[in-house]
Amino acid sequence: MSDAPKVQLSRLRQIGWSLWDPIGLRELSDGEWRDGGACADEYDGYLLQVVARLRHGASVAEVVAYLEDSEVGHIGLTRNATTGPRAMATVEVVREYLTTIPAGPPKVR
Template identity: 50%
Template sequence: MPLLDLPLTPPPKIKLSRLRDIGWSIWDPIGLLRSEQKWDDKECLTFADEYDGYLVQAAGQLRRGAPDSDVVDYLVQIESEHMGLGTGNGALNRAKRVVDAIHADKELWTYPE
């Protein structure tokens, strides 16, 4: 079968709840959650999606093979410049931990059958 005749397979889908678990437990640069809260608590649902776009972008970059350092830099830039929080507040350490957690989560992506 010629290569051009191969059927296209849909890309994997991210399990947003797992990504939120990573983001809210490790990243949360704004500090929206109190220590006893979880992102899916009823009182938190109004802002549960606050970091989704950034984290989906980071996870997608990693899935496509971007170097860890580029994704760490992206998260630090979002926190320090876009959110205006600066870099002296542990941004680099948080970003590295998020990248490590994304790599470690073997159930983050679902693949079509």
């Protein structure tokens, strides 16, 4: 059994769906974005990358750029006036959340 600090995936999802949600699925679905819903894991990979990058010393600006590039390059959406602010808000809240978890290699639960 490991004593590694645990990152709550449900908390990451709450942050990602409330602040980032580049596709806008939250407004289109009837609660399917919540944990256990059909869309709940849609952004998990991106949010876990945010955690990993912050934990490995990337700057907030670098992680914001990662989310922006993911939205525009990988997801294929057009950059708009909300792209940067949503990414910044998401990274800042994830960064704040990580300060509540002891340092060390994170595990997801």
